[in-house]
Amino acid sequence: MGAKMVDFGGWDMPLQYSGILEEHRAVRANVGVFDVSHMGEIEIHGPDAGALTDYVTTNAAAKLEIGQVQYAGLLYAHGGFVDDILVHKIASDHYFLCVNASNQDKDYQHIAAANRFQAKVDFASDRYTQLAIQGPRALETLQKLTTAHLAAIGYYHFIDGVVAGTPARIARTGYTGEDGFEIYFAPEQSERVWNQILDAGQEFGIKPCGLGARNTLRLEAGMALYGHEIHATITPFEAGLAWIVKLDKGDFIGCAALARQKEQGVTRRLIGFEMTGRGIGRDDYEVLLEGSPAGWVTSGGPSPTLNKNIGMCYLPAGRSKPNQRIQIVIRNQPVEAVTIPAQFYKRIK
Secondary structure: OOEEEEEEOOOEEEEEEEEEEEEHHHHHHHHHHEEEOOOOOEEOOOOHHHHHHHHHOOHHHHHOOOOOOEEEEEEOOOOEEEEEEEEEEEEOOEEEEOOOHHHHHHHHHHHHHHHHHHOOOEOOHHOOEEEEEEEOOHHHHHHHOOOOHHHHHHOOOEEEEEEEOOOEEOOOOOOOOOOEEEEOHHHEEEEEHHHHHHHHHHHOOEEEEOHHHHHHHHOOOOOOEEOOOOOOOOOOOOOOHHOOOOOOHOOOOHHHHHHHHHHHHEEEEEEEEEOOOOOOOOOOOOEOOOOOEEEEEEEEEEEOOOOOEEEEEEEHHOOOOOOOOOEEEOOOOEEEEEEEEEOOOOOOO
């Protein structure tokens, strides 16, 4: 389809098709489709599937209803991230995890090593294609290809149904800040289903979208990206993700370290910023407070929707609040910026 391809963690991935700006705007205004089949899938089966899932994740997997999805962290014992994942409860003895592409082998080994339960951990990535249909017209587009009542699927819920004649898991989740669906199905059907989605969305101006637009969309929505906002040395409390940590649910990997950190307080926190001077604060640029080194940019770039240069950075906890004047070091020169809440864009429901 004329995509510009790049290496992404060993995967040959489309960076863009028609262009990052055009693809970004299609998702914000209408609908776009992403091939995210590089993402990993891990399944946990057995009588203790729920207990194992609860033990290796930060959120309360035990409280999930069948058909519900949960955002959670996989942590090391010291409280840093192994990965951030989506947990789907298929049945009381079956959980389905969607994990980041570059982490899937590590995640599988981490969960398998913690398995002292009556449960089987299954590395299932090769069994699934994943396509993401995102945007205000995503429901109308996908509804043409399924008899499932998509409007009845709540946000962060899923059903198992049929899309374009093939069995598929249909989840109302996403990574763009828009309404949309992620569908999981057999890889043999990938090209046919992809083409049928493009045909179904043609009247709405659907665009195939690459990694570039995926990144600008998630940045505007203030969503964390592994290797940037979160990694092995960052905890959920530092990353503004305390809401995915349930310290009262019983023991889980990283629980003791997080309990200590909550008691003692964090020394750094994630905060958003927008550039007030000329320039773009890119990933890993140094951040200054009153001229002294104080933190670093985790993600940054132009916001096509807001027409501003935005980003996220870590700052000392006491200074990580809105309306702080900071400087981003761009080509060895400090450039003015101001901190703002990290959710830059929020859709009108």
